[in-house]
Amino acid sequence: MIAYLKIAGVVLAACLLQMTLLPRYLLDPFQPNLLIILVVYLGLKLPHRLAGVAAFALGLLQDTFSGIYLGLHAFSYLCIYTLLAELADRLYTNNRALFVLVVLLATVSSAFLNLLMLAIFSVSNGVYASLLPALIPQALINGLIASLFFGVRLPVEEAR
Amino acid sequence: MRNLLLRYKRFLMTAVFLLVAFLTYALNLRNKEHANPLERAVMNVTAPVAGSVATITGTAGDIWSNYIDLLEVRQENIELRKSVKLLNERMVAKNEAAVENARLKALLDLKGAVAVPSIAVSVIGEDSSAWFKTLVVDRGSADGLLEGMPVVAAGGVVGRLVKVAPQSSRVLLLTDHASAIAAVVQRSRARGVVRGAGGGRCSLEFTVKDEDVKVGDAVISSGIGGVFPKGLPIGEVTMVKKGEYGVFQTIEVRPSVNIGKLEEMLVLVRQSGE
Numbered sequence: 001m002i003a004y005l006k007i008a009g010v011v012l013a014a015c016l017l018q019m020t021l022l023p024r025y026l027l028d029p030f031q032p033n034l035l036i037i038l039v040v041y042l043g044l045k046l047p048h049r050l051a052g053v054a055a056f057a058l059g060l061l062q063d064t065f066s067g068i069y070l071g072l073h074a075f076s077y078l079c080i081y082t083l084l085a086e087l088a089d090r091l092y093t094n095n096r097a098l099f100v101l102v103v104l105l106a107t108v109s110s111a112f113l114n115l116l117m118l119a120i121f122s123v124s125n126g127v128y129a130s131l132l133p134a135l136i137p138q139a140l141i142n143g144l145i146a147s148l149f150f151g152v153r154l155p156v157e158e159a160r
Numbered sequence: 161m162r163n164l165l166l167r168y169k170r171f172l173m174t175a176v177f178l179l180v181a182f183l184t185y186a187l188n189l190r191n192k193e194h195a196n197p198l199e200r201a202v203m204n205v206t207a208p209v210a211g212s213v214a215t216i217t218g219t220a221g222d223i224w225s226n227y228i229d230l231l232e233v234r235q236e237n238i239e240l241r242k243s244v245k246l247l248n249e250r251m252v253a254k255n256e257a258a259v260e261n262a263r264l265k266a267l268l269d270l271k272g273a274v275a276v277p278s279i280a281v282s283v284i285g286e287d288s289s290a291w292f293k294t295l296v297v298d299r300g301s302a303d304g305l306l307e308g309m310p311v312v313a314a315g316g317v318v319g320r321l322v323k324v325a326p327q328s329s330r331v332l333l334l335t336d337h338a339s340a341i342a343a344v345v346q347r348s349r350a351r352g353v354v355r356g357a358g359g360g361r362c363s364l365e366f367t368v369k370d371e372d373v374k375v376g377d378a379v380i381s382s383g384i385g386g387v388f389p390k391g392l393p394i395g396e397v398t399m400v401k402k403g404e405y406g407v408f409q410t411i412e413v414r415p416s417v418n419i420g421k422l423e424e425m426l427v428l429v430r431q432s433g434e
Contacts, residue, residue: 015288018288019285019286019287019288019296020284020285020286023285023286023287023288024286028290029290031288031290033288033289033290035288062288062289065285065287065288065296066287066288066289066291066292066294067287067289067291067292067294067338068292068294068322068323068330068332068336068338073289111291114291122338127291127337127358129357129358129359130291130292130337130357130358130359131291133359134290134291137290138290
């Protein structure tokens with residue numbers, strides 16, 4: 001029970017940081033996306049059916065505080081989690097470089113998935129003009145944060 | 161003679177010593193700026209001793225001046241530093257209050273100018289993604305806010321409410337790709353729709369090529385659609401391009417509101433039935 005509360009605390013802290021503190025002090029494309037790092041962590045270290053629900057919930061949480069399309073990030077995070085869960089047992093998940101690389105690739109993949117969904121299902125023409133220039137800085141900053149927090153053992157592992 | 165000398169021996173000895181002293185003085189009157197051998201010898205012997213005594217005296221004086229005597233001064237210094245820190249904090253708070261006062265005054269002037277009931281809101285959060293442009297404000301449905309209500313600031317249009325919770329709401333900024341505001345060029349009355357283009361920019365779309373639009377023209381809300389009241393400043397034209405083909409011209413608009421520095425805004429409350 002306490003482990004789950006700790007998990008909730010970590011997620012809440014990540015959300016609040018992304019919404020209040022980081023936008024105040026960091027320029028737009030250089031604000032890290034902490035939730036996608038958590039999704040990659042779940043996919044590589046904890047492939048489990050409930051972890052899939054958690055990844056979907058993290059996406060919904062991201063959508064609540066970002067943009068106006070509920071379900072956009074939820075879908076892309078679930079796709080990323082599913083792919084990582086399938087590949088996790090073939091990878092050496094304790095490797096820091098691999099974790100950073102996967103976070104980089106996950107950021108890029110999430111962006112392209114979002115772009116595809118927006119292009120097909122919304123009238124936000126030209127959204128690629130915002131997404132694409134911010135993609136590389138966002139991926140790099142996510143990779144940097146992932147490398148800094150790689151050694152931190154999150155309470156999720158206590159809940160297993 | 162010998163008896164005379166013996167009888168006055170003391171007197172004579174005294175006289176001789178006085179004479180020698182006088183002669184010493186008289187002979188050295190000419191060499192008053194030069195040390196004679198005697199003087200040099202005495203100085204040579206006493207100099208080291210005098211130096212040691214001076215060193216010891218100076219050290220003792222330093223200890224007294226810089227430590228024992230300064231014990232109270234150190235405490236006074238600590239107290240003065242605390243006072244300076246407190247005064248600096250007060251000065252910063254005062255400056256912040258003055259700046260906030262100016263901001264709120266401008267907002268109050270806007271509230272009077274708009275002539276539509278409005279509610280002041282403050283920004284409490286921003287979009288957690290780098291790709292969308294929304295803000296979170298501290299009022300919601302409990303304060304009478306509804307989705308679709310326009311949001312303005314002292315400089316002009318900011319956006320509209322898109323998601324309203326009881327205690328907070330999300331504002332879709334005019335620079336977001338999902339934003340669209342019916343607009344008109346103030347000078348030539350050319351109509352169009354201001355859509356967000358990301359990166360702090362907007363574009364005026366669906367303006368026919370024949371319309372007269374120039375760089376520097378002010379763009380205001382047209383009131384069409386009933387969302388934004390007519391006449392609210394939206395921005396300024398920064399680029400106009402008329403291609404060879406196509407019906408519409410390409411126009412870029414820079415918002416008149418500094419999106420990055422928004423803190424307080426007004427939500428225009430629509431009356432029921434409007």
